[in-house]
Amino acid sequence: MSAASRAEAPAFVATTKAGRITDFVDARVGGSGILREFGRKVFPDHWSFMFGEVALYSFVILLLSGTFLTFFFDPSMAETHYAGSYLPMKNVEMSVAYSSSLNISFDIRGGLFMRQVHHWAALLFVASIGVHMLRVFFTGAFRKPREMNWVVGSVLLILAMAAGFTGYSLPDDLLSGNGLRIIDGVIKSIPVVGTYISFFLFGGEFPGTAVIGRLYTLHILLVPALILLMIVLHLFMVVVHKHTQYPGPGRNDGNVVGYPLGPVYAAKAGGFFFIVFGVIALMAAFFTINPIWNYGPYDPSPVSAGTQPDWYIGFVDGALRLMPGVIGNFHFEYVIFGHTLTLNVLLPALVPAGILFTVMFMYPWIESWVTKDTREHHVLDRPRNAPTRTAIGVAGFVWYCVMWAAAGSDLIATNFHVSLNDVTYWLRTLFFVGPIIAFIVAKRVALALQRKDREIALHGRETGRIVRLPHGEFIEVHAPLDEYKRYKLVGFESPAPLPAVPNDHGVVTRKEKRRAFLSRWFFEDRVAPATPAELEAAHGHHGPAVEAAEESKSLSH
Amino acid sequence: MKALSQKRRHPLAVIALLLMGLLVTGGLYAVATTVNQAKASTTSYSANDSAEGKKLFQANCATCHGMGAGGTKDAPSLVGVGAAAVDFQVGTGRMPMQMNGPQAAEKPAQFNDQQTQQLSAYVASLGAGPAVPEAGLLDEKGDAAKGGELFRVNCAMCHNAAAAGGALTRGKFAPALAGVSGQHIYEAMVSGPQNMPVFSDTNVSPEGKRDIITFLKQIESNGSPGGADLGSLGPVSEGLFVWIAGLGVIIAFTIWLTSRTS
Numbered sequence: 001m002s003a004a005s006r007a008e009a010p011a012f013v014a015t016t017k018a019g020r021i022t023d024f025v026d027a028r029v030g031g032s033g034i035l036r037e038f039g040r041k042v043f044p045d046h047w048s049f050m051f052g053e054v055a056l057y058s059f060v061i062l063l064l065s066g067t068f069l070t071f072f073f074d075p076s077m078a079e080t081h082y083a084g085s086y087l088p089m090k091n092v093e094m095s096v097a098y099s100s101s102l103n104i105s106f107d108i109r110g111g112l113f114m115r116q117v118h119h120w121a122a123l124l125f126v127a128s129i130g131v132h133m134l135r136v137f138f139t140g141a142f143r144k145p146r147e148m149n150w151v152v153g154s155v156l157l158i159l160a161m162a163a164g165f166t167g168y169s170l171p172d173d174l175l176s177g178n179g180l181r182i183i184d185g186v187i188k189s190i191p192v193v194g195t196y197i198s199f200f201l202f203g204g205e206f207p208g209t210a211v212i213g214r215l216y217t218l219h220i221l222l223v224p225a226l227i228l229l230m231i232v233l234h235l236f237m238v239v240v241h242k243h244t245q246y247p248g249p250g251r252n253d254g255n256v257v258g259y260p261l262g263p264v265y266a267a268k269a270g271g272f273f274f275i276v277f278g279v280i281a282l283m284a285a286f287f288t289i290n291p292i293w294n295y296g297p298y299d300p301s302p303v304s305a306g307t308q309p310d311w312y313i314g315f316v317d318g319a320l321r322l323m324p325g326v327i328g329n330f331h332f333e334y335v336i337f338g339h340t341l342t343l344n345v346l347l348p349a350l351v352p353a354g355i356l357f358t359v360m361f362m363y364p365w366i367e368s369w370v371t372k373d374t375r376e377h378h379v380l381d382r383p384r385n386a387p388t389r390t391a392i393g394v395a396g397f398v399w400y401c402v403m404w405a406a407a408g409s410d411l412i413a414t415n416f417h418v419s420l421n422d423v424t425y426w427l428r429t430l431f432f433v434g435p436i437i438a439f440i441v442a443k444r445v446a447l448a449l450q451r452k453d454r455e456i457a458l459h460g461r462e463t464g465r466i467v468r469l470p471h472g473e474f475i476e477v478h479a480p481l482d483e484y485k486r487y488k489l490v491g492f493e494s495p496a497p498l499p500a501v502p503n504d505h506g507v508v509t510r511k512e513k514r515r516a517f518l519s520r521w522f523f524e525d526r527v528a529p530a531t532p533a534e535l536e537a538a539h540g541h542h543g544p545a546v547e548a549a550e551e552s553k554s555l556s557h
Numbered sequence: 558m559k560a561l562s563q564k565r566r567h568p569l570a571v572i573a574l575l576l577m578g579l580l581v582t583g584g585l586y587a588v589a590t591t592v593n594q595a596k597a598s599t600t601s602y603s604a605n606d607s608a609e610g611k612k613l614f615q616a617n618c619a620t621c622h623g624m625g626a627g628g629t630k631d632a633p634s635l636v637g638v639g640a641a642a643v644d645f646q647v648g649t650g651r652m653p654m655q656m657n658g659p660q661a662a663e664k665p666a667q668f669n670d671q672q673t674q675q676l677s678a679y680v681a682s683l684g685a686g687p688a689v690p691e692a693g694l695l696d697e698k699g700d701a702a703k704g705g706e707l708f709r710v711n712c713a714m715c716h717n718a719a720a721a722g723g724a725l726t727r728g729k730f731a732p733a734l735a736g737v738s739g740q741h742i743y744e745a746m747v748s749g750p751q752n753m754p755v756f757s758d759t760n761v762s763p764e765g766k767r768d769i770i771t772f773l774k775q776i777e778s779n780g781s782p783g784g785a786d787l788g789s790l791g792p793v794s795e796g797l798f799v800w801i802a803g804l805g806v807i808i809a810f811t812i813w814l815t816s817r818t819s
Contacts, residue, residue, distance in 0.1 A: 047812045049815075050815070087775065088701045112782065116784075120803070124807075131804065279803060283803055286785060288787065291783055294776070302718075304717055304718035306723050311796030311799070314796065407793070410724035413730070420724045420728070
């Protein structure tokens with residue numbers, strides 16, 4: 001284009017002041033292009049799609065409240081005597097970190113509220129990440145092309161736990177100090193290098209005078225920065241992949257049915273931020289969290305009853321509690337070449353968490369290897385339509401919950417008036433048996449729900465109306481489903497097991513045999529969706545009889 | 558001197574020496590144990606109290622503890638447990654015991670103050686033991702901060718740092734301490750009821766015990782500065798609350814926000 005033609009084009013002149021400013025900015029950064037692109041992005045609408053948002057908003061609230069706390073918190077482990085206004089601590093010897101945490105709670109205006117906002121938001125942050133991941137897992141949203149985003153999300157879960165744990169330890173109170181001591185014990189149980197890592201981390205023998213300052217740097221600098229980076233990656237991939245959707249009429253792997261971001265979703269999401277903020281603010285205003293003044297300053301000698309980590313570390317603590325010190329005459333502690341190997345700490349602390357996270361990271365690839373499914377999936381599975389995956393998920397969840405419950409074994413014992421030993425024995429049994437029972441039950445429930453769906457698709461909904469036909473037969477009237485509802489019940493894939501196939505050299509490898517075995521395990525129990533022919537046959541069978549009844553009784557529905 | 562050295566081979570010299578040694582060690586031991594014993598004031602009981610107490614004891618306690626409180630296979634001897642133990646066990650309703658179990662549970666007291674005092678007088682008359690503390694130790698005017706430190710070092714591992722109670726092995730437990738009178742707390746420390754160890758006066762001085770009671774009463778009357786305390790049970794109740802109440806409310810909102818479409 002020549003300069004002349006550009007000059008000829010009628011220049012847009014905004015009439016209002018706001019319009020002129022908007023035009024000025026738009027002409028320089030191209031905001032309208034971005035808005036056109038993002039504003040038209042369509043998102044499907046379902047309540048279970050909003051947990052990621054809850055996590056994001058909790059993180060924003062964490063950044064805001066955390067910034068406030070940094071203004072007043074001093075991460076020094078220097079000794080001081082408390083001189084603040086909480087009388088039961090008057091003149092008690094403590095670290096500057098604990099003293100400044102008490103000051104935030106009692107002497108800074110709004111400090112206690114902000115502390116509680118920060119801590120409740122942290123618990124909600126990890127909880128919403130957990131629920132979000134469960135939703136993604138059970139609906140199969142991790143399948144191609146979203147495997148990488150599943151991994152980024154899993155990294156976010158670990159980072160969130162790291163952020164939580166480093167923050168939990170900062171006030172240097174008795175409770176968090178005990179938690180750090182357990183971590184120190186776990187680190188020291190790592191063969192050979194454990195002691196060195198512990199000394200490096202704590203700057204000498206536990207507890208030392210360095211660890212709070214170091215955790216503070218991690219907590220306010222490195223971990224949040226990594227979380228932010230991962231969130232950016234996560235959201236970027238959401239934009240690239242587009243959002244998944246539940247199955248329904250008119251929805252397929254090539255489209256997204258929903259509302260555009262602007263204006264509906266922008267308004268909803270903006271409003272939802274304030275709802276999450278409001279819920280957290282109300283919790284912080286009315287419910288105590290981490291009353292550090294109850295616990296006292298950290299001192300390595302006392303350990304309070306009811307010492308637990310925050311919920312997201314609970315499953316590791318629970319696994320440690322479940323591990324027996326000795327079984328009969330079998331000991332778990334050995335001295336090899338002068339190094340102590342403490343399996344009764346090392347095994348429970350690292351193995352269950354290791355298995356859980358390894359399977360979590362690998363799962364998308366494990367499943368696609370077994371099922372040989374390399375297609376893109378944008379339409380979600382209803383959990384019942386993937387019975388084995390659902391059962392695997394429930395088994396893992398139950399396993400996690402058994403360890404989680406074990407972290408509160410002492411409180412289960414006192415509050416339900418049962419013996420602590422019995423609670424431990426039961427949980428040890430459930431640690432092994434629970435996932436197996438859960439797998440079987442969940443799979444049977446999923447299959448039963450599929451059969452129910454099939455039954456409804458074929459024969460309609462039971463109305464509870466009993467009709468007597470002219471020749472004396474009683475039948476129950478089944479109301480046929482409308483097509484939209486029926487689509488939901490029949491429109492899913494139900495793959496059959498894939499037998500082992502020979503490779504290019506005509507050899508069935510051992511790996512392929514294993515895959516075939518797993519494929520059979522994955523798909524052998526299945527309820528196929530009703531086919532159009534079956535639907536036709538079912539309607540043909542029922543149609544005239546019911547219609548006759550309808551006419552004779554002049555019923556309608 | 559010469560006379561003594563001449564008599565050292567006397568047949569009775571060994572016996573004399575042995576007697577002397579026994580007297581010294583026994584005397585030292587006696588001094589040491591009385592020092593170690595919780596010395597609270599000795600509330601003076603009249604002979605009448607003791608006699609009435611004996612009648613009450615024989616009617617209500619002797620089935621298990623024996624007619625002379627000497628103990629049976631079902632219950633221990635009460636000779637030497639002192640008035641403090643009786644006042645605690647009977648005053649908090651733990652005795653007479655409702656049923657056999659991992660430990661005697663607290664229940665509404667079966668005897669009034671006068672009867673409890675009479676029972677205490679009777680048991681105290683059987684042998685010396687820790688007495689009911691004097692009022693000066695229960696005035697709750699000690700040093701709460703010091704009491705807090707003592708509590709965290711000596712008591713918190715069973716009773717929880719916020720005195721909310723905790724679990725012990727095989728169905729036994731350390732109870733929550735809110736609402737327990739200062740006198741009963743003191744008596745529990747000196748008599749060591751059930752699974753609780755005895756905190757003698759050399760272990761925690763009477764002033765220290767007064768500080769502990771002051772601390773407990775102060776945190777009880779302070780309430781919870783941060784709002785509802787969720788049972789003071791720590792992260793477990795906080796976690797339950799955020800999962801059930803926090804996420805529950807948020808899920809309700811998400812359902813509301815998406816209810817118009819889909």
